[in-house]
Structure formats: C-alpha cells, structure tokens
Amino acid sequence: MTEKLLSQYDVVIVGGGVTGAGVARDCAMRGMSTLLVESHDLTYGTTGRNHGLMHSGARYAVSDLENARECIEENKILCRIARHCVEPTGGLFISLPEDDLAYQARLVESCHEAGINAEVIDAAEARRIEPAVNPTIVSAVLVPDASIDPFKLTMSNVLDAQLHGATVLTYHEVVAIHRDQNTVTGVTLRDNLTGEQKRVDAGVVINAAGIWSCLIAKLADVELKMLPARGALLLLGQRVNKMVINRCRKPANADILVPTGNVCVLGTTSRRVPIEEIDDMSVTVEEAQMLLTEGVKLAPAIAHTRVLRAYAGVRPLVADDDDPTGRNVSRGISCIDHSERDGVENFITITGGKMMTYRLMAQMATDLACKKLNLRRRCATATTSLPGSDNATTSKSTTWHDFTISKPWRHDKNNRLLCTCEGVTEREVETILNEDDDVDFDALRRRTRLGMGPCQGRICACRVARKMCARQGEDEAMKRLVNFMNERWKGMRPVTWSDTLSEAYNTALVYQDLCGVDQIMKTIKDKEI
Amino acid sequence: MRYDVLVIGAGLSGMTCAIALAQAGKRVAVLAPGHGTLPMHSGSFDLLGYDSQGNIVEHPIEAISDLDPKHPYAKIMATHGLQHIEQLAEQAHRMINQLVLAPSNSEAFVSSTEQRIITNQYRLTPMGALKPTWLTPIHFATFDSPSLEGKRFVVAYYKPFLDFPVEFLAEGLRKAGAQVEIKELELNITSVGKAALKAPALASQKQGEALLKQLDGIDRQCDLLVPHIFDDTEMIEMNEKVERRLSVVPTLPPTCAGKELSAKLRALFSSLGGTLFEGDRAMSATIKNDRIMAIKSSKHVTHDLLQADHYVIASGSFGVRGLEARFDRVAEPVFDLDIDALDDPQQWTTSDVLSMQPYTNFGVRTDDYFRPSKHGRTIQNLYAVGSILSNTNSIKLACRQGVSLLTALQVANTILDF
Numbered sequence: 044m045t046e047k048l049l050s051q052y053d054v055v056i057v058g059g060g061v062t063g064a065g066v067a068r069d070c071a072m073r074g075m076s077t078l079l080v081e082s083h084d085l086t087y088g089t090t091g092r093n094h095g096l097m098h099s100g101a102r103y104a105v106s107d108l109e110n111a112r113e114c115i116e117e118n119k120i121l122c123r124i125a126r127h128c129v130e131p132t133g134g135l136f137i138s139l140p141e142d143d144l145a146y147q148a149r150l151v152e153s154c155h156e157a158g159i160n161a162e163v164i165d166a167a168e169a170r171r172i173e174p175a176v177n178p179t180i181v182s183a184v185l186v187p188d189a190s191i192d193p194f195k196l197t198m199s200n201v202l203d204a205q206l207h208g209a210t211v212l213t214y215h216e217v218v219a220i221h222r223d224q225n226t227v228t229g230v231t232l233r234d235n236l237t238g239e240q241k242r243v244d245a246g247v248v249i250n251a252a253g254i255w256s257c258l259i260a261k262l263a264d265v266e267l268k269m270l271p272a273r274g275a276l277l278l279l280g281q282r283v284n285k286m287v288i289n290r291c292r293k294p295a296n297a298d299i300l301v302p303t304g305n306v307c308v309l310g311t312t313s314r315r316v317p318i319e320e321i322d323d324m325s326v327t328v329e330e331a332q333m334l335l336t337e338g339v340k341l342a343p344a345i346a347h348t349r350v351l352r353a354y355a356g357v358r359p360l361v362a363d364d365d366d367p368t369g370r371n372v373s374r375g376i377s378c379i380d381h382s383e384r385d386g387v388e389n390f391i392t393i394t395g396g397k398m399m400t401y402r403l404m405a406q407m408a409t410d411l412a413c414k415k416l417n418l419r420r421r422c423a424t425a426t427t428s429l430p431g432s433d434n435a436t437t438s439k440s441t442t443w444h445d446f447t448i449s450k451p452w453r454h455d456k457n458n459r460l461l462c463t464c465e466g467v468t469e470r471e472v473e474t475i476l477n478e479d480d481d482v483d484f485d486a487l488r489r490r491t492r493l494g495m496g497p498c499q500g501r502i503c504a505c506r507v508a509r510k511m512c513a514r515q516g517e518d519e520a521m522k523r524l525v526n527f528m529n530e531r532w533k534g535m536r537p538v539t540w541s542d543t544l545s546e547a548y549n550t551a552l553v554y555q556d557l558c559g560v561d562q563i564m565k566t567i568k569d570k571e572i
Numbered sequence: 573m574r575y576d577v578l579v580i581g582a583g584l585s586g587m588t589c590a591i592a593l594a595q596a597g598k599r600v601a602v603l604a605p606g607h608g609t610l611p612m613h614s615g616s617f618d619l620l621g622y623d624s625q626g627n628i629v630e631h632p633i634e635a636i637s638d639l640d641p642k643h644p645y646a647k648i649m650a651t652h653g654l655q656h657i658e659q660l661a662e663q664a665h666r667m668i669n670q671l672v673l674a675p676s677n678s679e680a681f682v683s684s685t686e687q688r689i690i691t692n693q694y695r696l697t698p699m700g701a702l703k704p705t706w707l708t709p710i711h712f713a714t715f716d717s718p719s720l721e722g723k724r725f726v727v728a729y730y731k732p733f734l735d736f737p738v739e740f741l742a743e744g745l746r747k748a749g750a751q752v753e754i755k756e757l758e759l760n761i762t763s764v765g766k767a768a769l770k771a772p773a774l775a776s777q778k779q780g781e782a783l784l785k786q787l788d789g790i791d792r793q794c795d796l797l798v799p800h801i802f803d804d805t806e807m808i809e810m811n812e813k814v815e816r817r818l819s820v821v822p823t824l825p826p827t828c829a830g831k832e833l834s835a836k837l838r839a840l841f842s843s844l845g846g847t848l849f850e851g852d853r854a855m856s857a858t859i860k861n862d863r864i865m866a867i868k869s870s871k872h873v874t875h876d877l878l879q880a881d882h883y884v885i886a887s888g889s890f891g892v893r894g895l896e897a898r899f900d901r902v903a904e905p906v907f908d909l910d911i912d913a914l915d916d917p918q919q920w921t922t923s924d925v926l927s928m929q930p931y932t933n934f935g936v937r938t939d940d941y942f943r944p945s946k947h948g949r950t951i952q953n954l955y956a957v958g959s960i961l962s963n964t965n966s967i968k969l970a971c972r973q974g975v976s977l978l979t980a981l982q983v984a985n986t987i988l989d990f
Contacts, residue, residue, distance in 0.1 A: 458766065459732065459734070459766055459767075460767055461734065463768065468766075505824055506734045506768075508737070509737050509738075509740070512739035512740070512743075517739055517740055517743035518743075520740075525925070525926065528925045528926075529924065531925075532923075532925040536921045536923070539897050539917050539920050539921060539931070540897050540898050540899045541897070544890045544897040544920070545890045545891055545893060545896075547921075547929070547931075548889055548890040548891040548931075548932065549609075549612070549891040551932065551967050552609055552891060552967065553825060555926065555967050555968075556966075556967050556970070556972060557612055557697060557698065557822065557824075557825070557827075558697045558698050558699040559702075559703045560699060561926040562702075562703065563699060563700065563701050563740075563744065564926060565626075566747060
C-alpha cells in the first residue's frame with residue numbers, strides 16, 4: 044500500500060494491527076489528518092497470530108472482573124458494528140470429571156457480576172448443542188463467546204480510516220522519533236522495500252506497535268518494559284466444533300478450541316520469552332504435541348483431525364508484576380500518556396488489552412490525542428458500522444477492499460477459482476496484485492485466506508506466481524513462490540505427524556520432481572552470485 | 573480365491589511387477605486403492621538424473637556405482653552386478669514401449685553389440701527447467717543438451733487453463749539460450765462450474781484441430797510447444813497432420829500423461845488375465861512363522877480374505893500413505909514392517925523446503941532381495957518395491973520411475989525363479 048504522503052499530520056499511528064487500525068479509524072472519523080504506518084504488512088504481528096476468539100469475557104471473569112466487563116461491552120458493540128467479521132457461535136465452558144466444580148460456580152457468579160450471560164447446562168444438553176464436545180463432561184456453562192475474523196476486522200477498520208481521509212503506508216518503518224526538547228514533533232520513516240527515508244511532522248505520535256511498542260518507545264527515549272508471552276496454536280484442517288469450547292478451569296494450556304471458516308484453531312500455550320526473541324514465531328514439536336494431547340480433552344475428534352500448521356503469536360503485555368508464566372499478568376488496557384509518565388509530550392502508547400477490546404483501546408488513545416490537540420470531538424466508533432457490516436456494500440469500485448469485506452464480489456459467476464480450498468477467485472487475486480507491487484504471497488494470504496486451506500497452497504501457489512510475473516519478472520515471482528513455500532513449511536514442520544508429511548511429499552513431487560523448482564532456484568542464485 | 577501373487581498398490585511399481593508376473597503366466601491380483609503418484613507423472617521416466625552432490629548425471633548406469641550402498645539400485649548391484657541393472661532397464665524399456673508412444677530415446681538402446689550406454693536426455697518441465705531423464709514419449713519436448721542456444725520456440729497456451737505456467741516455461745527456455753515467442757490460443761472449451769480446468773478434462777474436449785489451425789502461419793524455423801492437453805490418440809492424429817516439429821510440455825497435475833499411463837497399465841494387466849480390485853485398500857495381514865498367510869482389505873473382510881503364495885507391497889511413500897508419520901514414529905500401516913527412519917521428529921525435516929528432507933529417505937527396511945522384516949525377522953514371502961523402499965532419495969536423485977520399474981522387475985524375476 045503506497046499512498047501519497049503529506050509532510051505533516053495531526054496524528055501518526057505506528058502499527059498496522061487491529062489496534063493501530065482502530066486508532067486510525069477513530070482519529071480519521073474525528074477529523075484529524077491521520078497517517079497509519081506499518082513496518083511489514085497489515086496484521087503481520089499478533090493480530091494475525093491468535094485464536095480468532097471473540098471473548099464474551101467469561102474467561103477473565105474470575106481473575107479480572109474489570110477486564111471481563113470490558114470484554115462483554117465490546118463483544119456487544121462488535122456484534123453491531125462488525126457483523127461481517129463475527130460468527131455468533133456461542134461458547135461452552137466445559138467441566139470434565141477432573142475439573143473442580145467450585146470453579147464453575149465462581150465462573151457463573153463472576154460472569155453475572157460482569158454482566159455476561161452465563162447459564163449452566165447439563166451434560167446431555169451440552170452434547171446436544173455441541174456434538175463434538177468431550178462426551179465425559181460433567182456439565183457446561185453456556186456463554187456468548189463467538190468467532191471473529193481478525194484479518195477482516197483489521198482490513199475493515201483500515202478501509203474506513205481511508206474512507207475518512209487517512210493515509211495508510213505498509214512496509215514503512217519508524218526509524219526515528221523527533222523531539223524538540225520534551226515534545227515529540229514527528230517521525231522518520233524508512234520504506235522497507237526501497238530503503239528510502241522520509242520525515243513526517245506529527246502533532247501527536249501514537250505507539251500501537253503491539254509487542255514491538257517498547258522498541259518504538261525507545262526511539263523517543265522512553266523506557267517501556269514489556270513482558271512478551273508467546274502462545275503457540277494449532278490450525279486444524281476441519282471445522283470440528285460448531286461452538287467455541289473452553290475448559291472451565293483456571294486458564295491453562297490448550298483449553299480453547301475456536302471454529303473459524305472451514306477450519307478450527309486450538310490454543311494456546313503461554314511462555315515468557317526474552318524481548319530479543321519476539322520476532323521468533325517458531326513452534327517446537329513438544330509444544331505442538333502438548334497442545335494436541337491436551338486439546339483432545341476438549342473434543343476427542345481432534346485426535347483424528349489433520350493439523351494443518353502450527354503458529355505462534357506474542358501477547359503484548361506490559362510489565363506490572365513478575366509472574367513467570369506470563370499468565371496472571373493483567374490483560375488490562377495500558378493507555379500511557381508519556382507526558383505524565385516520562386515527561387515526553389505528544390507521545391502516547393496504547394498497548395496491553397486484547398483484540399476484543401481494540402475499539403475501546405482506540406477510543407482511549409484517540410480521546411487522549413484529542414485532548415493534546417485541543418479538539419472536542421466525540422468518539423462515534425461504537426455506534427457506526429464498519430464497511431461491510433451492513434449488507435449494502437455495493438460500491439462499483441474494484442479495490443481489494445471490496446473482496447476483503449464483501450463476499451458478493453467473490454461469487455460473481457465467470458470468476459474462476461484460483462484457490463479452491465478457500466474459494467479465492469482469479470479476479471480477486473489479479474485485482475490485489477495489480478493494485479500494489481508490495482503484495483507478496485503472504486500479504487495475499489492475509490487479505491484473502493489464499494493458501495490457508497487443506498492443501499496449504501500446493502495447488503494455487505503456481506497459479507498465483509504466474510500472475511506476479513508480469514509486474515515482478517519471472518525470477519522475482521519464482522523467489523516469492525519459494526518464500527511462500529518456506530513460510531508454509533515453517534508452520535508444518537512442528538506438526539510432522541498425520542497428513543503433514545503426506546502433503547509435503549506431494550508438494551515436493553509437484554514442485555521439485557515434476558517442475559524442477561529447486562533447479563530453477565539454483566540457477567537464479569548462481570546468477571546473483 | 574488363492575493367487576500366486578498378490579500385489580498391494582497400483583502405481584507404477586505395483587502395476588509393473590504385476591504385469592511382469594502375469595506375462596510369465598502367474599495368477600496375479602492387485603489391490604488398487606488409487607493410482608499412486610501417477611497423476612503427477614510428467615510423461616518421462618527418470619532413471620538417475622543427479623548424483624548425491626546434485627551434479628547432472630550423463631550416463632545413469634555408470635553413476636550407479638557411486639550411489640549410497642543402501643540405495644535400491646546399489647542393492648541390485650550388490651547381488652547381481654551392474655550388467656543385470658542394464659538388463660532390467662532393457663526389460664523396463666520393452667514394457668514401456670508397449671504402453672506409450674515410441675519413446676524418443678530409443679537410439680540409446682542401439683542393442684546388439686558394443687554401444688549399450690544409456691545417455692540421459694533433458695526433459696522440459698512445466699516451469700521451464702531442463703531435467704535429465706531416461707525415456708520420454710516421442711511427442712514430448714526433450715533435448716540432447718541442457719543448452720538450447722540457437723533454437724527458436726513458439727509456446728502456445730490457453731489463458732483460462734491456469735495450470736500451464738507459460739511465463740516460467742518461456743523464461744526457462746530463454747535462460748537456456750533459446751529465442752521464445754508466446755502465443756495465446758483460442759479454444760472452444762465448455763467448462764462446468766467455477767472450478768479450475770484440469771488437463772485431462774481439456775483432453776476429453778478434443779481441441780487438437782482447433783489448435784493446429786491457429787498455429788498454421790507460424791514460421792517453420794520455430795519449434796512449436798503446446799501444453800499437454802491431449803490424449804495419445806489425438807496426439808498421433810495431430811502429428812500426422814502437421815509437417816513440422818510439434819511437441820507437448822507437461823502441465824501441472826493431474827497430467828494427461830499420468831492418466832493415460834495408469835489406464836494403459838491397467839488395460840495391459842487385465843488383458844494378461846490379471847485381477848484388479850479397484851478402490852480396495854489393504855488393511856492388515858495374518859502372519860505366521862514369518863510368512864504372510866492372508867490379507868484383509870477394505871473390501872475383503874473376515875470370510876473373504878485374500879491369500880497368495882507371494883505378496884508384494886508397492887503402496888508408495890508418504891504422499892499416498894504407503895508410509896505414515898505418527899506422533900512419535902514412522903509406520904508402514906498394513907504390516908507394521910520395520911522402517912528405516914530417524915527417531916527424533918525434529919530431525920525428520922530441515923528448514924529449507926527445497927533442500928533434501930531427511931523424511932523423504934525413510935521407508936521400509938529390506939534385505940538385498942527387497943524382503944522386508946518385522947521385529948527384526950525377515951518375512952519370507954513378502955517383497956517391497958518402488959517408493960515405499962528406504963534410501964531412494966528419489967526426488968533429489970531424479971530416479972523415481974527407475975526405482976519403481978527396476979525394483980518391480982527385479983522382484984518379479986525373483987518370484988519367477990522361485
């Protein structure tokens with residue numbers, strides 16, 4: 044995404060995850076001139092690496108009532124403003140024979156206190172409404188959990204920000220934050236694809252860089268201690284369950300199973316990692332096996348379900364105690380006014396929180412930015428639908444947004460399927476590629492789900508690479524194809540059992556044995572040397 | 573019903589073994605759950621294209637001596653000598669001749685006396701690489717050298733067909749030194765639904781004539797390359813009509829060559845009186861005193877077990893579930909045979925997807941006569957052939973069809989000598 048860049052903005056937002064996208068939307072809706080910058084691609088970080096669980100708040104009700112209240116409030120708001128991103132599956136908190144029923148009682152009580160509907164149902168009823176659930180359950184609590192598409196949610200916020208005049212730059216990294224005495228005055232951006240640097244003045248800089256917030260803060264000479272907690276998740280190749288299934292116990296490993304699209308996600312682990320390792324998204328074989336062993340207790344069918352890949356995300360928690368598991372850290376929102384905390388004016392960090400509360404976080408950060416800019420405009424994001432939420436998305440334009448947020452475009456007849464697994468069409472891919480040179484396979488995947496289905500791109504990868512040839516040249520297209528294959532491979536390697544090696548072997552037969560891609564890459568590399 | 577030999581698997585190795593035995597008069601049955609990896613068949617038969625360092629092999633038979641001693645070729649060499657491998661290759665060549673259009677490399681078998689050296693040719697892959705190969709049907713694009721300096725090509729493609737990567741194909745030819753022109757074809761294809769067109773489906777719509785018409789005016793100095801979206805019959809008709817060099821290039825799978833070869837293997841086997849159990853998958857076996865007594869399959873259960881004097885397992889590698897990766901180990905699911913594999917799942921793979929992946933070398937452990945073992949004891953009347961064997965490294969060595977053909981024929985000979 045490369046747009047015309049002005050030399051000055053009221054507000055510059057750093058980070059193209061759901062939080063940054065939400066802040067950009069809010070700021071733009073309140074009439075500020077807004078720039079959103081992201082060093083990679085939108086949803087590259089934790090937004091693109093989580094469950095896709097739309098919490099009701101029940102999971103936090105026992106440990107953190109305030110947090111739970113925020114969740115249910117935002118849950119209700121998202122059901123109104125982002126209907127196209129939400130699948131109201133409902134959720135169950137199941138108690139197995141080894142689980143303490145006293146915890147269930149506390150959960151229900153706390154839920155009611157937080158304003159979350161929570162109803163205890165017996166085992167027979169739970170099995171009736173969710174046939175995939177572990178049949179040995181004792182009882183369950185029914186809560187309004189749901190499934191949410193983080194990619195679509197972020198894209199819809201970005202689109203709305205753009206519709207309200209915001210500028211959005213991907214692959215642009217903030218490499219310096221400028222200060223005049225104690226006041227932040229702007230940033231220097233580096234185009235990560237060309238290396239070119241540009242300076243932009245800003246009334247306020249909002250740091251929404253998730254786990255990378257501490258690195259952004261450091262650019263303004265502000266110390267911010269993050270407690271990175273990495274969570275590993277497994278993507279399963281079928282939609283095993285209809286409803287979100289949680290374990291009714293103190294949050295632990297592998298106790299959530301979320302149905303999403305044609306697949307479902309099992310998670311998660313939680314392990315504190317040193318700040319130097321936040322870019323390492325790899326999952327170990329042990330983590331993957333542990334997830335599966337535990338996950339089977341939620342829904343036994345998981346044992347016979349193909350694991351498509353393993354992936355990990357890092358929770359952007361702010362240090363406020365030293366809990367070694369990273370689990371009892373409050374997930375509360377941290378909206379930090381650095382003038383109060385560090386004496387640095389016009390610099391705000393918004394972090395902590397959860398995907399669920401991104402809108403509220405955006406509101407808090409934008410309120411603060413308004414105060415700093417002496418603007419009196421009220422937040423309207425809770426009552427204004429996101430584009431795509433109301434069925435009336437009939438705009439004639441052919442930008443990728445139309446595909447991202449609007450299914451009807453996809454179902455245009457004469458529009459051949461390119462990725463059969465996820466129903467991505469040829470025209471959709473062509474449109475996205477024609478719009479933007481920076482879109483590689485991974486960016487296409489985030490926008491369309493291409494390659495995320497059972498074949499993990501085996502069938503469609505070559506078709507997409509062909510489409511890249513015209514603009515990128517054959518060698519670059521080939522390199523992108525191989526990068527994509529390596530990226531998919533990274534997620535497959537921790538889950539070598541079941542169908543993974545079968546799929547990998549067939550992919551090797553097609554691309555290496557039949558097509559000789561390994562030989563072609565050797566030639567390209569030799570030429571470069 | 574009792575058979576002389578029961579073959580498990582109907583890919584290239586299983587069918588080759590079954591045909592050789594049926595030709596010699598044996599009563600043979602094949603359990604055919606599918607078509608193996610034949611849907612990914614390029615059309616060519618690779619014998620040995622690269623050595624273990626990845627260098628191109630010019631003379632495959634000579635290079636066999638340098639292979640890892642655990643490689644199936646090395647096992648045949650150890651028991652029967654290099655010359656026997658040549659004889660097996662000749663036997664395989666004769667069988668292939670019965671199945672496909674006259675392979676273009678037939679001069680490599682100048683037969684009778686002095687020169688019996690097999691020399692690799694170069695097949696053109698769908699994405700424009702030139703890979704060393706042994707036998708290729710006459711109508712495919714193959715070359716004597718990986719350099720195409722001075723050659724001129726016109727590559728035709730059909731836009732709605734997504735699985736012929738003409739851009740990469742043309743670039744590959746250019747990199748090899750050729751001049752290339754691309755020509756879009758207009759064909760009259762009716763498609764159903766939104767699913768992508770597949771090569772065999774295009775072949776069924778007989779577009780040969782339409783294609784020839786559009787290529788009529790093209791400079792006669794150019795070689796014509798077209799996607800392989802024709803069956804053999806149509807290919808022969810086209811080649812009769814056109815008085816110039818017209819070659820096909822394989823598409824992405826499913827390929828026409830694979831579909832056709834699979835059908836012809838089955839037809840040949842049936843014509844020899846063989847029994848084919850389509851859609852039937854071997855499930856388990858009764859083993860007594862180190863001998864297989866009977867096989868239970870998805871269609872032969874309890875009262876109707878399959879029995880034979882000899883059994884051949886040709887159920888392929890991971891791709892078709894001849895081998896299965898479990899949580900903690902790799903297994904062969906029918907007999908639970910002993911496996912050559914690494915213990916630690918972390919070591920099954922390496923991070924670069926294009927480099928040699930250790931798991932691709934896993935497979936059934938056998939003695940030099942391709943007899944597998946269970947719990948360390950050799951099973952006396954069972955043989956393993958083709959991609960299920962360990963240490964083939966067939967993707968990197970480009971020896972997949974060769975391993976299937978030669979081990980299948982070798983085992984057939986062993987059974988016949990019994």
